[in-house]
Amino acid sequence: MDSEHARPRRIAHLDMDAFYASVERLRYPELKGLPVVIGGGSASQPTVLPDGTRLFSRLQGYVGRGVVTTSTYEARALGVFSAMGMMKAAQLAPEAILLPVDFKAYRYYSRLFKSAVASIAPHMEDRGIDEIYLDLSQHPEDTLTLARNIKQAVFQATGLSCSIGISPNKLLSKIASELDKPDGITIIGPGDLEARIWPLPVGKVNGIGPKANARLAAAGIHTIAELAAAAPELLQSLFGLSYAQWLLNVAQGVDHRPVVTYSEPKSISRETTFERDLHVQHDKKVLSAQFSQLCEQLEGDLLRKGYVGRTIGIKLRFDDFRTVTRDLTLPGPTGSAQVIHHAAGQCLKRIELNHRIRLLGVRISGLQPGTGPEDETNRAPEQLSLYD
Incomplete structure (x- = not known):
C-alpha cells in the first residue's frame, strides 16, 4: 500500500454502561442511585398505587433458581454481578430493587444506539445487544474528538451513556473500554501497554477463562506483565502450543483480527x-x-x-x-x-x-x-x- 494512504489502525470497542439496568432507569427515574438487579420474572413488576406511586419488589427473601441478568453499579458495589444466583444476591443486597427482564425494550434501545453510531462510524461489528467494535482508521478526526462525538450521538439518541476504548486492535480496545467505566473514554497509545494494561490481572483478557486463570495463578502468573515475562516453554507445558502462542501475543498486545461488519451465527x-x-x-x-x-x-x-x-x-x-x-x-x-x-x-x-x-x-x-x-x-x- 502507498505509504501516503496508509494509516495506523484505530479500533474502538463501545460498551453500553449497565445497559439493561440503565434502560430500566429511563422508565423508572426514581431508581437513580439505588442498587437495582435485573432478572426477576413477571411477579417482580412494580405495583402502581392509585396516586401513581410505584412500589418495587426487593431481593430480600427471594427463593428460587433465578440468575442475575445484570445489575447497576450500586448493586455491583455490594458484590452482585451478572450470572450470580439470585438467592446469593439476596444475601448480599437484600434491599436491592428487583425488576423483570424486558428484552423488547432492550432490543429497541440497542437498535437506537447502533443506528446513532453508524451515522458517524459505519464500519461496525455487532457483538451483541450492548457492544460493538468500530474501525475508525480512515476517519480524519483526531481520536478523542471522534470518541466524544460518538458518545454524544449515543446519548442524544437514547439518553444512555457508554464507555469507549480505542487502540490499534480489538484485544486492547476491549480491555480499555472497561478501565474508565461508566461513561469513559480510554485511548491506548504508545507506552500505555506497559503502563495501563500490564498491571491488570490476566482474567481481564477476553479469552482467559476461570480454568486458564487458575492454571496461570498456580504457576505464579497473576498479571499481564507476569504473563509477558513468562517462559514460552512453561506456557506450552501448561496449555499446548497454539494457546501458549496466543497468550504470548496477548501479553504483548498483538491482535490482527479485522472488524467484521457482518457475520451470521450457525x-x-x-x-x-x-x-x-x-x-x-x-x-x-x-x-x-x-x-x-x-x-x-x-x-x-x-x-x-x-x-x-x-x-x-x-x-x-x-x-x-x-x-x-x-x-x-x-x-x-x-x-x-x-x-x-x-x-x-x-x-x-x-x-x-x-x-x-x-x-x-x-x-x-x-x-x-x-x-x-x-x-x-x-x-x-x-x-x-x-x-x-
Missing part, C-alpha cells in the same frame, strides 16, 4: 460441566433443574440476538468422557424455552443413560432472524423437568 448453545458426575436417578432433581435452566438461558440468548431456530440438539458427556449428541428438526422455527425443552427431551430419550453425567448441553441451529410470539417472550418460564 448455532447458539448452552452447556454446563457439573462439579461432580451426576447419577441419572439419584440426582434427578438437580439434572432436571439444570436442564430447565439451560433451555431458559438459550431462550434468552435467542431473544438478545434476535433469532429463532428449527433444529434442537442435546449433548451429554458421561463419566467415562464419552460424548453423545442427538438432534431433532422441528416443523417451524422457535425461540421458546418450552418448545426447546420438549424437543431436547425427545432427543434425550434416544440416548441410553447408563452412566453418570459429567456435562449437559442444549443447542439450537437452523437460525433465522425473528423474535417469537410476544406471549412467549414476556411470560414467566414454566417449571420444566429433564424427564418430561
Whole structure:
C-alpha cells in the first residue's frame, strides 16, 4: 500500500454502561442511585398505587433458581454481578430493587444506539445487544474528538451513556473500554501497554477463562506483565502450543483480527460441566433443574440476538468422557424455552443413560432472524423437568 494512504489502525470497542439496568432507569427515574438487579420474572413488576406511586419488589427473601441478568453499579458495589444466583444476591443486597427482564425494550434501545453510531462510524461489528467494535482508521478526526462525538450521538439518541476504548486492535480496545467505566473514554497509545494494561490481572483478557486463570495463578502468573515475562516453554507445558502462542501475543498486545461488519451465527448453545458426575436417578432433581435452566438461558440468548431456530440438539458427556449428541428438526422455527425443552427431551430419550453425567448441553441451529410470539417472550418460564 502507498505509504501516503496508509494509516495506523484505530479500533474502538463501545460498551453500553449497565445497559439493561440503565434502560430500566429511563422508565423508572426514581431508581437513580439505588442498587437495582435485573432478572426477576413477571411477579417482580412494580405495583402502581392509585396516586401513581410505584412500589418495587426487593431481593430480600427471594427463593428460587433465578440468575442475575445484570445489575447497576450500586448493586455491583455490594458484590452482585451478572450470572450470580439470585438467592446469593439476596444475601448480599437484600434491599436491592428487583425488576423483570424486558428484552423488547432492550432490543429497541440497542437498535437506537447502533443506528446513532453508524451515522458517524459505519464500519461496525455487532457483538451483541450492548457492544460493538468500530474501525475508525480512515476517519480524519483526531481520536478523542471522534470518541466524544460518538458518545454524544449515543446519548442524544437514547439518553444512555457508554464507555469507549480505542487502540490499534480489538484485544486492547476491549480491555480499555472497561478501565474508565461508566461513561469513559480510554485511548491506548504508545507506552500505555506497559503502563495501563500490564498491571491488570490476566482474567481481564477476553479469552482467559476461570480454568486458564487458575492454571496461570498456580504457576505464579497473576498479571499481564507476569504473563509477558513468562517462559514460552512453561506456557506450552501448561496449555499446548497454539494457546501458549496466543497468550504470548496477548501479553504483548498483538491482535490482527479485522472488524467484521457482518457475520451470521450457525448455532447458539448452552452447556454446563457439573462439579461432580451426576447419577441419572439419584440426582434427578438437580439434572432436571439444570436442564430447565439451560433451555431458559438459550431462550434468552435467542431473544438478545434476535433469532429463532428449527433444529434442537442435546449433548451429554458421561463419566467415562464419552460424548453423545442427538438432534431433532422441528416443523417451524422457535425461540421458546418450552418448545426447546420438549424437543431436547425427545432427543434425550434416544440416548441410553447408563452412566453418570459429567456435562449437559442444549443447542439450537437452523437460525433465522425473528423474535417469537410476544406471549412467549414476556411470560414467566414454566417449571420444566429433564424427564418430561
